[in-house]
Amino acid sequence: MLKDRKAKRRMFSEQHNFSKPNDERALHLMNRCAQSVMQELEDITLAYGQSDEYSFVFHKKSNWFKRRASKFMTHVASQFASSFVFYWKDYFTEQPLLYPPGFDGRAVLYPSDQNLKDYLSWRQADCHINNLYNTVFWSLVQHGGLTPVQAQERLRGTMAADKNEILFTDFNINYNNEPLMYRKGTVVLWKKVNEVTLKRIQMPLETEEKEVQVNRTRTHAILLHCDIIGELFWEEHPEILTDASGLLPGKNSSCS
Numbered sequence: 158m159l160k161d162r163k164a165k166r167r168m169f170s171e172q173h174n175f176s177k178p179n180d181e182r183a184l185h186l187m188n189r190c191a192q193s194v195m196q197e198l199e200d201i202t203l204a205y206g207q208s209d210e211y212s213f214v215f216h217k218k219s220n221w222f223k224r225r226a227s228k229f230m231t232h233v234a235s236q237f238a239s240s241f242v243f244y245w246k247d248y249f250t251e252q253p254l255l256y257p258p259g260f261d262g263r264a265v266l267y268p269s270d271q272n273l274k275d276y277l278s279w280r281q282a283d284c285h286i287n288n289l290y291n292t293v294f295w296s297l298v299q300h301g302g303l304t305p306v307q308a309q310e311r312l313r314g315t316m317a318a319d320k321n322e323i324l325f326t327d328f329n330i331n332y333n334n335e336p337l338m339y340r341k342g343t344v345v346l347w348k349k350v351n352e353v354t355l356k357r358i359q360m361p362l363e364t365e366e367k368e369v370q371v372n373r374t375r376t377h378a379i380l381l382h383c384d385i386i387g388e389l390f391w392e393e394h395p396e397i398l399t400d401a402s403g404l405l406p407g408k409n410s411s412c413s
Contacts, residue, residue, distance in 0.1 A: 162261065166209055173252055177299070178291035179339050186241065186248040187211065188380055191345045193240035194233055195378040202397050204378075205277055205385070207284035207342030211237065214273065214397070226264035234262040270398045278386040284342040286317075289332060292339075293320045296328045337382035344381040346394060349374050 175183055191204045191211050200219040205212050213233055215221070222228030238260045245254045267273045290312065297308040312320070324330040332340075352373045357366045384390060391398065 165259075169258060172255055173249070178288070178295040179336075181338075182248040183209075184338060184343070186244055188343050188345070189244050189248070190237045190240040191343070192378045192380070193244075194236045195345060195347075197236050198232060202347065203277075204345040205280055205342060206345070207280065208287065212277070212280060214277075217398075226266070230262045230264045234260050273398075274391065281342055281385055285340055288335075288339050289317060289320050292330070292332065292335065293323050296324060296330065300328055341382050341384065344383060344385060344390075345378050346381065346397065347376050348379045350377050350379075 170180070170183070187206055187209070191206055191213075194211075194213060195201045195204060198213075198215075198221070200216045200221050201213050202216050203214040205214075215229060222232070238258065241258055241260070242254065265276075267276060293312060294305075294308050297303045297311060298305055301308075303311065311323075315323075321332050324332055352375055354371050354373065355368045356371045357368055
């Protein structure tokens with residue numbers, strides 16, 4: 158079953174002319190879909206995505222859908238899939254969507270905050286491992302003149318240091334200079350943002366409207382490309398693992 162899903166994903170990317178090893182359009186589209194899911198399901202406190210996968214973390218005290226795992230899974234998958242189709246043309250301006258894509262999912266209950274942090278750390282470490290391999294592999298194929306089979310043989314048994322050496326020596330690529338989105342993946346979380354807008358209002362005892370500056374505090378699902386394996390990220394964003402109600406979208410204020 159896993160092989161079938163991988164084969165379908167590979168076929169989809171080939172038929173829609175995805176760039177290798179990373180298609181920036183596809184990654185930005187996936188990120189936009191994740192934001193759409195979080196805006197629709199506000200009890201999600203964090204999302205993490207890399208390649209063609211996304212993980213969504215619901216608040217530990219969430220009582221949405223009476224905590225039925227099947228409801229969480231189907232709502233996230235359906236919102237993500239519909240967003241993927243809806244926003245496709247914004248990112249693939251010259252490549253039409255040839256057929257509707259499908260997304261699957263599963264719900265997992267982690268017994269502790271540390272278990273959740275370990276899972277997300279593993280996801281980001283997996284992002285690094287896979288991206289380093291793919292970067293070297295496709296450099297060997299696209300610029301080194303090797304066939305895919307020859308590239309696989311060249312990389313068989315190599316460690317991270319070996320792959321970095323191949324990139325730098327053979328292709329003058331410093332892996333540390335590759336975009337953070339490729340190396341770290343994408344974190345989506347809620348953040349309060351101050352917005353300034355102009356509004357026309359009629360002041361008392363005046364006949365004409367005037368433009369006044371209105372300051373609003375809104376909560377947005379923002380994108381970060383940063384390390385989540387170390388403790389610094391969790392120290393800077395404690396609301397993810399605690400009571401995040403103060404950061405939910407609906408908790409906005411404004412003044413003029």
